[in-house]
Amino acid sequence: MRTAHRTCPLCDAVCGLRLTLDDTGRVTSVKGDPDDPFSKGFICPKGASLGHLDEDPDRLRVPLVRKQDDEWHEVSWQEAFETVERGLKGVIDRHGRDAVALYLGNPTFHTMGGILYRGALGQALGTRNVYSASTIDQMPKHVACGYLFGDPLAISVPDVDRTDYLLVLGANPVESNGSLCSAPDFPGRLKALRRRGGKLLVVDPRRTRTAAVADEHLPVRPGTDAFLLFGIVHTLLAEDLTTIGLDVAGLDDLRRLADDFTPDVVSRVCGVPAESIARLARELAAAPTAAVYSRIGGCTVEFGTATQWLVDVINILTGNFDRPGGVMFTRTATMDLGRTGEPYTTGRWHSRVRGLPESLGELPVATLADEIETPGEGQVRALVAVAGNPVLSAPGGPRLDRALDDLDFMVCVDPYLNETTRHANVILPPPRILQMPHYDFLLLSVAVRNYTRFSPAILPLEPGQLSEAEIMSRLTLIASGQGTDADPSALTEMMLDQILGGATQAPGSPFEGREVAEVRASLIGDSGPELLLDLFLRLGTHGLSLADLLENPHGIDLGPLTPRLPELLCTESGRVELAPPRLAEEAGRLRERLAAPAPELLLIGRRQLRSNNSWLHNVPTLVGGSNQCTLHVHPDDVARLGLGELAVIRSANGELVVPVEPNDAIMPGVVSLPHGWGHAGTTQRVAAEHPGVNANALTDESVIDVPSGNAVFNGVPVTLAPYEEPALTGSFPVPSTAAV
Numbered sequence: 001m002r003t004a005h006r007t008c009p010l011c012d013a014v015c016g017l018r019l020t021l022d023d024t025g026r027v028t029s030v031k032g033d034p035d036d037p038f039s040k041g042f043i044c045p046k047g048a049s050l051g052h053l054d055e056d057p058d059r060l061r062v063p064l065v066r067k068q069d070d071e072w073h074e075v076s077w078q079e080a081f082e083t084v085e086r087g088l089k090g091v092i093d094r095h096g097r098d099a100v101a102l103y104l105g106n107p108t109f110h111t112m113g114g115i116l117y118r119g120a121l122g123q124a125l126g127t128r129n130v131y132s133a134s135t136i137d138q139m140p141k142h143v144a145c146g147y148l149f150g151d152p153l154a155i156s157v158p159d160v161d162r163t164d165y166l167l168v169l170g171a172n173p174v175e176s177n178g179s180l181c182s183a184p185d186f187p188g189r190l191k192a193l194r195r196r197g198g199k200l201l202v203v204d205p206r207r208t209r210t211a212a213v214a215d216e217h218l219p220v221r222p223g224t225d226a227f228l229l230f231g232i233v234h235t236l237l238a239e240d241l242t243t244i245g246l247d248v249a250g251l252d253d254l255r256r257l258a259d260d261f262t263p264d265v266v267s268r269v270c271g272v273p274a275e276s277i278a279r280l281a282r283e284l285a286a287a288p289t290a291a292v293y294s295r296i297g298g299c300t301v302e303f304g305t306a307t308q309w310l311v312d313v314i315n316i317l318t319g320n321f322d323r324p325g326g327v328m329f330t331r332t333a334t335m336d337l338g339r340t341g342e343p344y345t346t347g348r349w350h351s352r353v354r355g356l357p358e359s360l361g362e363l364p365v366a367t368l369a370d371e372i373e374t375p376g377e378g379q380v381r382a383l384v385a386v387a388g389n390p391v392l393s394a395p396g397g398p399r400l401d402r403a404l405d406d407l408d409f410m411v412c413v414d415p416y417l418n419e420t421t422r423h424a425n426v427i428l429p430p431p432r433i434l435q436m437p438h439y440d441f442l443l444l445s446v447a448v449r450n451y452t453r454f455s456p457a458i459l460p461l462e463p464g465q466l467s468e469a470e471i472m473s474r475l476t477l478i479a480s481g482q483g484t485d486a487d488p489s490a491l492t493e494m495m496l497d498q499i500l501g502g503a504t505q506a507p508g509s510p511f512e513g514r515e516v517a518e519v520r521a522s523l524i525g526d527s528g529p530e531l532l533l534d535l536f537l538r539l540g541t542h543g544l545s546l547a548d549l550l551e552n553p554h555g556i557d558l559g560p561l562t563p564r565l566p567e568l569l570c571t572e573s574g575r576v577e578l579a580p581p582r583l584a585e586e587a588g589r590l591r592e593r594l595a596a597p598a599p600e601l602l603l604i605g606r607r608q609l610r611s612n613n614s615w616l617h618n619v620p621t622l623v624g625g626s627n628q629c630t631l632h633v634h635p636d637d638v639a640r641l642g643l644g645e646l647a648v649i650r651s652a653n654g655e656l657v658v659p660v661e662p663n664d665a666i667m668p669g670v671v672s673l674p675h676g677w678g679h680a681g682t683t684q685r686v687a688a689e690h691p692g693v694n695a696n697a698l699t700d701e702s703v704i705d706v707p708s709g710n711a712v713f714n715g716v717p718v719t720l721a722p723y724e725e726p727a728l729t730g731s732f733p734v735p736s737t738a739a740v
């Protein structure tokens, strides 16, 4: 028996875990690490199941190649990489580099191999067809911050531990455990907020578990938060309630834009009473400190960018931006990564078929199927997919499911043969979670305290097994034409060399004036990712190194957040831009919608405590109970529509037969279906027993948030009707007669 410590990699909460393992390396228990200064022993059911997930017998252990017989064959790494080289080279030679698309899924932000090498892989492929989970998640936030502050990575977090008033729109941190806001034990932090006399308000079409612990829940019609927020902005300006502590530009333009959006007018669209909207504005202005926070319900909606823009506008107008108790920026232990120092811009190139603008070097996932299906110069013929399951996670998933079949070549880096990877020619499995070192480069940059923690690998790689970093490096070297025999460590050395080249020249850098080779020799780490981590730590402002983190296995608290906006600001004007033209255009589109009739029934999503997107349904301890793929329908709607146990739900894009779960927590006129289900055709045996349906058969890839190209998962117009058993068969086809 031995004890080991590591950070849980499963969500944004970065909880410290304490594991016990027997001498065969089997995990015998997982508990919260009480000595972690940030998570203080907190753990959720997913973290507690980490051992089962890691030891899942259905995880792939060796590379698979689908050969001419259309069967999967276990092959050596060498054969797998040679197949990748032939496949990619064939497509690039015939059709050019843009014919290869890259898709980077959500876990690329949760592994060192993913986050450190995804950029290099993209560059080596040299394609404009780069897609990631960002455009089915938080791209609106990047675009809004890009225009407001000049830096799309200038993402602030609510100072939950110190605020007096927290307004949450479209986030459910009690079940998601927080998102773009790393705060282990979010539920406990919200309770503490109320215990110290603070107020929590939740705007959500559902009375979620977060709403249940709040002072007030305000049901809102899906997709209309931007209207509600404009009503607040209008009130703040009209009643002279602003206290702006920053150097801002565009206040008069903002005033003009907000003019039409009186609480009375927006109330008719969003369904929140006008008095409540005006009161929210007054309370936000009067609170000693306040923070407005919004996530998936305020991003994956038609006006996602406008919503995120107005969230920060309110934080700014009420004097709560970049101050304790308001919203603040984290100062990471590592240097600021990914910042360009240039003012943000989008549209440096456009997607071929729909002409959608690039943002952060990516095109919207909502147009990936178009790019695969539409013939012509630049048509996507191959896909490299890392840690993603877009067949279940992208809008219009079933169309993508069919499109992937038409590709000439596809390679996936993924531990599972699932709904997406089953279309591949080659699957390259990363090692088990406990065999990987772990550091949260992204999540620690949106933490509610400055904090750092590194977890070395707990179990060694087996002979012949490859780390995820090595898989990514070898793919990168193949993509750049260096073949399957190139030394993977050459890529890390090149990256180190490049960064050190800059750091030894940069005035004020800790390495200024030193020799690259000498600094390189001083770096420590057992792997490429660790060497890079050591370098990034030593270039950070907290004066730490990997050695310090190794000496502190429970993590290091680096103190509460402190103001830091001026150094992050990167607009042309050098000021915060309250009403940049691109966002003012959104105000115009919102104005045009003021008179539009509201659809009768709207679909929204639902995250479940023991789930994580599509890939935890193969763990027996996590499926079942409340973790079911059911449609929540308000009892009034159940009665009105005469629904029984099953219903047919239909959108412009598709239809599904779903189990109905009457639930009075959802507002009438809204129904909720979780995503990540619809398991079929995989080797995940437990998931196959709990298949559920693919919510993204209903979402529509042709509808996007315009400025960001982000998918719209919430506020999808649908119809609902009782399901009538087909007369002849007991199977499950959807009879067309079941339509409304």
Ligand SMILES: Nc1nc2c(c(=O)[nH]1)N[C@H]1C(S)=C(S)[C@@H](COP(=O)(O)OP(=O)(O)OC[C@H]3O[C@@H](n4cnc5c(=O)[nH]c(N)nc54)[C@H](O)[C@@H]3O)O[C@H]1N2
Pocket (backbone or CB within 6 Å): 011, 012, 106, 137, 169, 170, 171, 172, 173, 175, 176, 177, 178, 179, 203, 204, 205, 206, 208, 220, 221, 222, 223, 224, 225, 295, 296, 297, 298, 301, 604, 605, 606, 607, 608, 609, 610, 611, 612, 613, 714, 715
């Ligand atoms: N247990 C669990 N945790 C997770 C995940 C998971 O799948 N399961 N996924 C992880 C990932 S990838 C992410 S990005 C985060 C997401 O973290 P959150 O955003 O906190 O999670 P969601 O449950 O999607 O919360 C969105 C909320 O918005 C509401 N909503 C829907 N439409 C609207 C609307 O138009 N307006 C408003 N105001 N509200 C609306 C929904 O009812 C829901 O309560 O969670 C992460 N953590």
Ligand SMILES: Nc1nc2c(c(=O)[nH]1)N[C@H]1C(S)=C(S)[C@@H](COP(=O)(O)OP(=O)(O)OC[C@H]3O[C@@H](n4cnc5c(=O)[nH]c(N)nc54)[C@H](O)[C@@H]3O)O[C@H]1N2
Pocket (backbone or CB within 6 Å): 104, 105, 106, 107, 111, 133, 136, 137, 296, 300, 386, 387, 388, 389, 390, 392, 393, 394, 413, 414, 415, 416, 418, 430, 468, 605, 606, 612, 613, 614, 615, 674, 675, 676, 695, 696, 699, 713
């Ligand atoms: N309808 C609807 N759709 C949604 C959402 C919604 O709210 N509603 N939410 C959206 C959001 S916020 C997100 S983030 C996306 C997620 O979209 P994706 O990232 O495409 O989907 P996931 O289900 O997270 O798939 C993760 C994949 O990574 C693999 N994986 C797990 N661990 C590792 C690892 O260590 N290494 C590698 N290489 N692979 C690994 C898993 O096997 C799985 O195949 O879904 C989006 N889709």
Ligand code: SF4
Pocket (backbone or CB within 6 Å): 008, 009, 010, 011, 012, 013, 014, 015, 042, 043, 044, 045, 046, 047, 048, 177, 184
């Ligand atoms: S809250 Fe997130 S990080 Fe913490 S144990 Fe659960 S899944 Fe892991």
Ligand SMILES: [Mo]
Pocket (backbone or CB within 6 Å): 106, 137
């Ligand atoms: Mo996400």
